[in-house]
Amino acid sequence: xxxxxxxxxxxxxxxxxxxxxxxxxxxxxxxxxxxxxxxxxxxxxxxxxxxxxxxxxxxxxxxxxxxxxxxxxxxxxxxxxxxxxxxxxxxxxxxxxxxxxxxxxxxxxxxxxxxxxxxxxxxxxxxxxxxxxxxxxxxxxxxxxxxxxxxxxxxxxxxxxxxxxxxxxxxxxxxxxxxxxxxxxxxxxxxxxxxxxxxxxxxxxxxxxxxxxxxxxxxxxxxxxxxxxxxxxxxxxxxxxxxxxxxxxxxxxxxxxxxxxxxxxxxxxxxxxxxxxxxxxxxxxxxxxxxxxxxxxxxxxxxxxxxxxxxxxxxxxxxxxxxxxxxxxxxxxxxxxxxxxxxxxxxxxxxxxxxxxxxxxxxxxxxxxx
Amino acid sequence: xxxxxxxxxxxxxxxxxxxxxxxxxxxxxxxxxxxxxxxxxxxxxxxxxxxxxxxxxxxxxxxxxxxxxxxxxxxxxxxxxxxxxxxxxxxxxxxxxxxxxxxxxxxxxxxxxxxxxxxxxxxxxxxxxxxxxxxxxxxxxxxxxxxxxxxxxxxxxxxxxxxxxxxxxxxxxxxxxxxxxxxxxxxxxxxxxxxxxxxxxxxxxxxxxxxxxxxxxxxxxxxxxxxxxxxxxxxxxxxxxxxxxxxxxxxxxxxxxxxxxxxxxxxxxxxxxxxxxxxxxxxxxxxxxxxxxxxxxxxxxxxxxxxxxxxxxxxxxxxxxxxxxxxxxxxxxxxxxxxxxxxxxxxxxxxxxxxxxxxxxxxxxxxxxxxxxxxxxxxxxxxxxxxxxxxxxxxxxxxxxxxxxxxxxxxxxxxxxxxxxxxxxxxxxxxxxxxxxxxxxxxxxxxxxxxxxxxxxxxxxxxxxxxxxxxxxxxxxxxxxxxxxxxxxxxxxxxxxx
Amino acid sequence: xxxxxxxxxxxxxxxxxxxxxxxxxxxxxxxxxxxxxxxxxxxxxxxxxxxxxxxxxxxxxxxxxxxxxxxxxxxxxxxxxx
Numbered sequence: 001x002x003x004x005x006x007x008x009x010x011x012x013x014x015x016x017x018x019x020x021x022x023x024x025x026x027x028x029x030x031x032x033x034x035x036x037x038x039x040x041x042x043x044x045x046x047x048x049x050x051x052x053x054x055x056x057x058x059x060x061x062x063x064x065x066x067x068x069x070x071x072x073x074x075x076x077x078x079x080x081x082x083x084x085x086x087x088x089x090x091x092x093x094x095x096x097x098x099x100x101x102x103x104x105x106x107x108x109x110x111x112x113x114x115x116x117x118x119x120x121x122x123x124x125x126x127x128x129x130x131x132x133x134x135x136x137x138x139x140x141x142x143x144x145x146x147x148x149x150x151x152x153x154x155x156x157x158x159x160x161x162x163x164x165x166x167x168x169x170x171x172x173x174x175x176x177x178x179x180x181x182x183x184x185x186x187x188x189x190x191x192x193x194x195x196x197x198x199x200x201x202x203x204x205x206x207x208x209x210x211x212x213x214x215x216x217x218x219x220x221x222x223x224x225x226x227x228x229x230x231x232x233x234x235x236x237x238x239x240x241x242x243x244x245x246x247x248x249x250x251x252x253x254x255x256x257x258x259x260x261x262x263x264x265x266x267x268x269x270x271x272x273x274x275x276x277x278x279x280x281x282x283x284x285x286x287x288x289x290x291x292x293x294x295x296x297x298x299x300x301x302x303x304x305x306x307x308x309x310x311x312x313x314x315x316x317x318x319x320x321x322x323x324x325x326x327x328x329x330x331x332x333x334x335x336x337x338x339x340x341x342x343x344x345x346x347x348x349x350x351x352x353x354x355x356x357x358x359x360x361x362x363x364x365x366x367x368x369x370x
Numbered sequence: 371x372x373x374x375x376x377x378x379x380x381x382x383x384x385x386x387x388x389x390x391x392x393x394x395x396x397x398x399x400x401x402x403x404x405x406x407x408x409x410x411x412x413x414x415x416x417x418x419x420x421x422x423x424x425x426x427x428x429x430x431x432x433x434x435x436x437x438x439x440x441x442x443x444x445x446x447x448x449x450x451x452x453x454x455x456x457x458x459x460x461x462x463x464x465x466x467x468x469x470x471x472x473x474x475x476x477x478x479x480x481x482x483x484x485x486x487x488x489x490x491x492x493x494x495x496x497x498x499x500x501x502x503x504x505x506x507x508x509x510x511x512x513x514x515x516x517x518x519x520x521x522x523x524x525x526x527x528x529x530x531x532x533x534x535x536x537x538x539x540x541x542x543x544x545x546x547x548x549x550x551x552x553x554x555x556x557x558x559x560x561x562x563x564x565x566x567x568x569x570x571x572x573x574x575x576x577x578x579x580x581x582x583x584x585x586x587x588x589x590x591x592x593x594x595x596x597x598x599x600x601x602x603x604x605x606x607x608x609x610x611x612x613x614x615x616x617x618x619x620x621x622x623x624x625x626x627x628x629x630x631x632x633x634x635x636x637x638x639x640x641x642x643x644x645x646x647x648x649x650x651x652x653x654x655x656x657x658x659x660x661x662x663x664x665x666x667x668x669x670x671x672x673x674x675x676x677x678x679x680x681x682x683x684x685x686x687x688x689x690x691x692x693x694x695x696x697x698x699x700x701x702x703x704x705x706x707x708x709x710x711x712x713x714x715x716x717x718x719x720x721x722x723x724x725x726x727x728x729x730x731x732x733x734x735x736x737x738x739x740x741x742x743x744x745x746x747x748x749x750x751x752x753x754x755x756x757x758x759x760x761x762x763x764x765x766x767x768x769x770x771x772x773x774x775x776x777x778x779x780x781x782x783x784x785x786x787x788x789x790x791x792x793x794x795x796x797x798x799x800x801x802x803x804x805x806x807x808x809x810x811x812x813x814x815x816x817x818x819x820x821x822x823x824x825x826x827x828x829x830x831x832x833x834x835x836x837x838x839x840x841x842x843x844x845x846x847x848x849x850x851x852x853x854x855x856x857x858x859x860x861x862x863x864x865x866x867x868x
Numbered sequence: 869x870x871x872x873x874x875x876x877x878x879x880x881x882x883x884x885x886x887x888x889x890x891x892x893x894x895x896x897x898x899x900x901x902x903x904x905x906x907x908x909x910x911x912x913x914x915x916x917x918x919x920x921x922x923x924x925x926x927x928x929x930x931x932x933x934x935x936x937x938x939x940x941x942x943x944x945x946x947x948x949x950x
Binding site: 035092095096118120121124128181182184185188296300301302303304306307308310311312314315317318319321322323324329332333336337339340341344 | 871872875879880883886887890891894895897898901902905906908909912913915916924925926928929930932933935936937939940943944945
């Protein structure tokens, strides 16, 4: 991977959108509706606002240090020792994060379509693809993205449109069934997955071409908003169709697809939808693996990034096969532990760096002004 | 053999030159050396050397032509000419007929003889003359064999690079059409020509092309496809990165599009580079027919591509893993026919595909009268026999046949080859992982396409980076008036992309 | 278990074959990192093939579950433990 590889701001936004939507569109809204019922969309809005704040944070850091990744300017702000200490949990959690995405896809397939195939074969196949994608470099990833994005979003909207005949708008009421506690709980879940995860983009923002830099802010905000709108749409459709059941059925979008029935010709097409959804997972995992490889190489100051792609991917593969193989424990970590873990490992370093950057600026101002 | 590049000067002594040429061409029995005499006392000697097999058979005496230039009379024996006259006249480039070249060293003399020239040595003059007299058997320009068309010109390029360049110059009468030459190969010394339209071609593409061509030098280039290996980005990729054509009109449209073309002496194929993925679905005929029809045909080609790549694997995945996706009636029919077949769908598909590929390969080499009959009968008989012996089901035969036909629908043969290769891994992965496998396979193919950069241009040029107007131009043919209106609305230097 | 071992061995072999040329040209630091990753790979691979429950990343993450549960119950006093 040539360190000089650069992509445009629009391409970065597409990657951003893919990253946020890829796996969440399938997993959410089930846990949210499970906890908060009809108020799940309010929770999502709360989480979205928190996500916007985080985005502001990393954009501020990008504006201050446009050519360096998070780890690089951490080195200059906090010194090498603190950086290493701070980012070791970052990297460790990210290793598992990549594995977690593939665990989710594997679980998705095992429950729905490929019941007989052994988990390790499916995971291995996916990881081989993901590793090859990352090895090709971010330019290749960015080049593949637009068409796949259109494909994925096309299918999402297609599903939402095709189940229109099953909408029951009355399911949306009452708006707040059980009080504000569940809303916060669901917001906590949604914040952990996917919004707190967007912090890691600070590692690859320097890949944007310098002349595109002024547009980055509005493009990324737009991307986040688009993601929010899509998830919101998915939650609302799910509630309108499945009603009180939406919390009990996992993989809501897939369930919606199963219900599509138009004049006997278009029925049972959930497999097609399922396959197009794996594109989202695959892409998110590829982007994240790329970020992970980049982080490791910046943290350890390696010069040849490409060499470690395969071993890192292999470690993630093995993590996906040895940790949380039980569905119940997986659910527990995603819903309960992950937001906290996320914040400690991803968000805290970023906040620390923002504080450090602000202090440094103020210090410089005070010294400069006299 | 350094004889063609020898820097040894032509000697003034005729005998030395004679000895040099004789040792060089020892055992080349088709070489003729004639000794002539001329001059006031018949004491001046000259030698003419040529390959009888290379020059025109009309026994034209070029020495007489040379001397003719020096006498005031039309005809007659050259009794008034001396070698000093000859030397003076030709060294000062007197207007001679026919056109003559003055050679200074023996290396040039040897390559001149090899090039079909008549080389004449004079006594006491340290230069030689060379007259072009080449006449080797060539094909007449005819209908392009591999790219016939219903409407449009029916000429094809031939094996002579100069004539081809002439044909192209005749179609694009502009000084912006530039051609550059180079010679490659120690032994074959083929002339390679490449051309482009200055002002339309992008300078960075041209630079990259030149850089790659510069490495050829001593390699023997026997055919245009040898050249392809030097130009292309990845030799291992199944996907072609250059286009081939034998039709001058296709070449002209490619030049107008800002492409670089290359051709090799001795091969009629012309390379158009860089070839981007979407271009392999275009045929020049599209612009000769009506626009609605052309647009539909293009969509047909895209579906042919998808079928040729994915039909067998989709069939395997559907019948093995995802039977619920097939409508019930069809499913029953398929299962009915598949009863009694001892092999799983994958093996059955492999066997039938293998037979089909064998048939295809065999059919290429059969002489024309037998060829078509054998392939049709062979296909029918084998297909029927396979069904009756329960090796394959009728659905499988249909799938395989449809795949084969679809791959013929693509205008460029080298793209169809790519699909033939890629079908098999996709079948394997579909048999193992079902629909997920197909998705992964398609993603891997897409990833590979995204990393190819022929001559620095992204292979998936209009798809990603997404350029909707170019994509639309490729998939939908617009009438030229509409295209030109669009072009004139754009910036003046925007070129009309198809 | 045998199938898992074969799968693991095949993947490891493929990876090493692909990387051997780059490894030869790499500097000491990259080789060290690669080696470190290989150690992790073999450890995890052993866990995978033998299906033992030895310390892994999830043991580390489970330490956070306690505090996380407390946060959840603070946010949502009415929820039962999910």
